[in-house]
Amino acid sequence: MTNDLAFAGQRQGLMLMAFRVGAQEFCIDIMTVRELRGWTPATAIPHAPAFVSGVINLRGAVLPIVDLARRLGLAESAPSARHVVIVAQIGSQTIGLLVDAVSDILTVDETLIQATPDVAVSEQIRMFVEGLLPVEGRMISLLNLDRVLPSNIPEAA
Amino acid sequence: MDPMAAIRETFFVECEEQLGELERGLVALENGTAEADTINAVFRAVHSIKGGGGIFALEDLVRFAHVFETSLDGLRSGTIEVDSAATAIMLRAADVLADLVRAARDGSGHDHGRVASASAELAALTGAATAQAPAPVDDLDDIVFERVQLDTTPTPAPATPAPLPEARRTWVIRFTPRAEMYAHANEPGLILRELARLGTIDVRLDADALPALDALDPEGAYFSWTIHIETECDRAQIRQAFEWVEDHCALDIDEATDPSAPPATDTDEGLRALLARISQEAAEAPAAAPPAGAPIPAPPALPSASASPVAVTDKRAEQATTIRVDLQRIDRLANLVGELVINEAMLTQHLTAAGLARAAGLANTMESLSQLTREIQHSVMAIRAQPVRSVFQRMPRLVREVAAMTGKTVRLICEGEETEIDKTVIERLSDPLTHMIRNAIDHGLETAQTRIEHGKPAEGTVRLSAIHRSGKIVIEVSDDGAGLDRARIRAKAVEKGLIAADAPLTDDETDNLIFMPGFSTAATLSDISGRGVGLDVVKQSIHSLGGRISIASQPGRGSTFTLSLPLTLAVLDGMVVSVAGHVLVVPLGPIVETLRPAPGQTHRLGAQSRVMALRGGYIPIVDTGVLLGFRGQDETPEQVVALLVEGENGDRIILEVDELQGQRQIVIKSLEANYGAVDGISAATVMGDGRVALIVDVDALIAASRAEIPAAGRSPTPRHEPETLLTR
Amino acid sequence: MTTKTILTVDDSRTMRDMLRISLEHAGFVVLQAEDGVHGLEVLAGAVPDVVITDINMPRMDGFGFIEAMRRDQAHRSTPILVLTTESDTDKKARARQAGATGWIVKPFDPVKLVHAVRRVSA
Structure with a gap:
């Protein structure tokens, strides 16, 4: 993404935002994060996939909410006021990611990221998890947001 | 954006304005309504396009603009007579220029043949004039094309003429400024500085001519200089430093006979110091400071330079009537x-x-x-x-083209060009208007022969007007042609199965059949209004702007298309409704009426469908909640509200909703920007409670209601990886 | 070094943008006017170090503008550069007659432009 390019020169390692979805921990490039919000009831979209909770009003813009638990094929939980929406920029789109809680901001050396081992994981996990990161005994999965919205087929293709 | 790209964008925007100006001016010349400054304005328009084109090395454009400009100059100076032949050539040239501008903008090709023939026409016009009064015709080859680059690195170094790889020679320059040189604000010191860039210089001031103080004219010229310069440059390059003062001074440049001995002996020490500084400053030109204490006639004292530019800006702001703002x-x-x-x-x-x-x-x-x-x-x-002017001003050209193609004589009258409408609406008006005007000329107007036979003037008239009426803009395209042939329209509609053979239609209803999909009017579909596109497409694009279109016709007198459009696309009058616990907005436009169906008024038709008996007919019923997947087929509540809606194509259905919450003006928000297109939904808005509500796309719902509904109804469960998420 | 102020007078927005960007980039303060009349209005409240003007302009053309400047005590010795095309020897001569200091041949590039300005500004 453009942000990566723009900041690549200045960055010491990779800055990531880690968050919890269910019992697991994931992280995304912090450069894609625009803001954090509490959960508010979303307006349902007709014929939308189940992982799209609906749309909310973000200062006048219509923001789709992706329920990451559903998107990743994990156990669902009813969204509550305790849930957090991570507002992220993916290409030209801004979307909200519904997660349980933000857990950490990490700066890591990119070489620490390990490939996802070839075990029997769900198709979703294989699709979104770009690598694994060992942090103080925890394992954090690095997500590739480009693929969270299935529509985002690279334009170059 | 890189600054050059931004300038380029400005250039093309400006070109469009100037092309409009050009055309208006030429039309005024043609009609004899030109004012004193019209020819100048026309000339300036082409001149500006040429100038800007030069920046971007748009060769074809600049070449043609140059030829055009030369002819216009003839027009301006009176060597070319303003007659209808000349203005016709100029108008064609204006069209070609417009094509060249657009080709340059879009990077597309252009019709070289047309450009060549227009150039030839112009040249003939100019040539005929210059044959009588030979005027210097500029040599086109003088125009040097060089793509301009805006360097974004800090201050570029001054361009020094590339020294020839020649041996250094010494030149002796004798330079005696006259008073005019100072009057033109040229400074000997700066010229010497310019010279110092070329090589090593040695300067001797001759102040012998300086009179006694009481006889001194403060603006007189009393000094002369003898300069020795050791340089690789030739005489022409040295002369270059004096190019702006040549006729305001006496100047001799000779190669020194004894280059080894520059007469540095009697040079004033102060001047030597000054020259050392000049040389130094030449090397670091950006930081050049005025050579203080230079023995150069001082210009009249400048007023304090403290007047701030901000004050000027304020002054301007008072006078400015328009500003440009990024959309x-x-x-x-x-x-x-x-x-x-x-x-x-x-x-x-x-x-x-x-x-x-x-x-x-x-x-x-x-x-x-x-x-x-x-x-x-x-x-x-x-x-x-x-103002709609920006669209209207494209129409005269269209009229000329279509008139030429059909061999008809047409006069276009534009009214209400100042009428204002939302910019986005304007942009999308061009195609429908183009189509209607083509239609009016091609199908509406008769040939000159027929018109004369019917006692009409040979020249047909097409009138294009815009006016504000009750919160809408109304645009009319009318012609004084034959009017619609209702018998043929009816026959055609029956033949195409669009109406029943015995359908009772009013004249108005018959006229408006031409907007039905699959309908085409003229017996022979010409390639002008035809283009494989019917008026139904025009109607659709007007509908997509939230507008309406209709036609009224009087046999033998002509037809009038009437468009009514909302002034803005950003707000919408809507009916807020609730459906299965969801809040939706239905645009007011398509709602014909709202009903509370009486018991027994609705009937089942087959397994899935229902219809409502309404004034002798049956209208299909659609449960909005089911269609949008908010509830199952059997969950329709007992009490519903029925909205009778009419789509773009005139189809009517009943949309069932649970409750009406009232009418409201809403601000339209894009759903596609961050999400994607959704079937049955056109956009979103934000309600008073801060929540998003979706705006129903009535036409999509009508279309969906036509599609076969699957036995289980539309499932509210999501499809896997649905294409609705695809973004455009 | 004091920052030099340049007034540009041109009716073409493209040209004005080009002038402004090039000159500001070189560290000049740029004032802009859209024709001769506007140029004189600006001059009523500012003392630019150099003036650059186009010839063909509505309301008051470059010749009229230069002549008016040279008649004005406050600006008679301000260097004026005229924007002209190479082939316009006639215009060059007329501009000089009106009192222009020098000229800049169009199309120009920023380097050429800045060099021309420096040639007339101390």
């Missing part, structure tokens, strides 16, 4: 105002919920707040408004 900024403002409207509504709602709405003072304050909010909203919408 994005206005959109941002419009969005913020939309937010304000929503927040105001939320505040009202909270106050009501808290039982404070009627509290003393609050009610009044809220009233004035909402008044203010509405005024701000209207003002912002007004900023986006632009």
